[in-house]
Amino acid sequence: MLEVKDLVVNYGGIQAVKDVSFRVNTGEVVALIGANGAGKSTILKTISGLLRPRSGTILYEDKNIVGMAAAKIVKMGISQVPEGRHIFAGLTVSENLQMGAFGLKDKQAASDQLAVVYDRFPVLKERLNQDAATLSGGEQQMLAMGRALMARPKLLLLDEPSMGLSPIFIQEIFDIITKINEQGTTVLLIEQNAKQALAIANRGYVLASGTVKLTGTGAELLANPAVQATYLGVQPAT
Numbered sequence: 001m002l003e004v005k006d007l008v009v010n011y012g013g014i015q016a017v018k019d020v021s022f023r024v025n026t027g028e029v030v031a032l033i034g035a036n037g038a039g040k041s042t043i044l045k046t047i048s049g050l051l052r053p054r055s056g057t058i059l060y061e062d063k064n065i066v067g068m069a070a071a072k073i074v075k076m077g078i079s080q081v082p083e084g085r086h087i088f089a090g091l092t093v094s095e096n097l098q099m100g101a102f103g104l105k106d107k108q109a110a111s112d113q114l115a116v117v118y119d120r121f122p123v124l125k126e127r128l129n130q131d132a133a134t135l136s137g138g139e140q141q142m143l144a145m146g147r148a149l150m151a152r153p154k155l156l157l158l159d160e161p162s163m164g165l166s167p168i169f170i171q172e173i174f175d176i177i178t179k180i181n182e183q184g185t186t187v188l189l190i191e192q193n194a195k196q197a198l199a200i201a202n203r204g205y206v207l208a209s210g211t212v213k214l215t216g217t218g219a220e221l222l223a224n225p226a227v228q229a230t231y232l233g234v235q236p237a238t
């Protein structure tokens, strides 16, 4: 579905992504993990069309989407939930969700999809007239995910969905991601919470300093001593 090849992204003189290649197959959950500053968010923003790479290709369903406008990329089936959620704080829950449907062709499609989103996130239905700013952190994350789902994406990009959430909510968010995937949406997830991300991922890539250092199935990476020592806080055996 998605093939990123030899991606290089700079911010002025800073090379944030040095030479990254990876792929996401239809139906998978793929996790990109890595420390702060490894380049994860930059990669997602480049796929979404918010940043232009210096070089490299991003093939989505066999078309190179580099240089396409972000709105066109959404219409092609890629939606991103940004880091920090970026919900519209002055709008209600329902207004936020309707904003996510801007690319859908007709009102009926939008209202059908709204029903799907309320079914997936009952808490949003209970609060549809509440100002988004007054939602808890976990509810805001659900709203941001619900808004991205309003566009009926084939590929959902999630930037640190567990950030700032309590442990019980983190588990709930990962369970929801699994359910969204089981219902047919392919997921590319970036996370610092490597343990839970790899636990739900079919495959993962470990990034450091702007390049891919390791790849494998979620289970292989969870069992890898280097990943355990660096990202999972496991002390090496002596």
Ligand SMILES: Nc1ncnc2c1ncn2[C@@H]1O[C@H](COP(=O)(O)OP(=O)(O)OP(=O)(O)O)[C@@H](O)[C@H]1O
Residues within 6 Å of the ligand: 011, 014, 015, 016, 034, 035, 036, 037, 038, 039, 040, 041, 042, 043, 083, 192
């Ligand atoms: N707008 C910007 N201008 C200049 N440098 C930037 C900008 N955004 C990111 N960078 C730099 O690019 C590098 C990669 O940042 P990026 O946000 O992609 O990392 P990340 O892996 O997502 O980190 P985190 O987990 O902390 O969000 C960092 O060194 C960062 O300082």
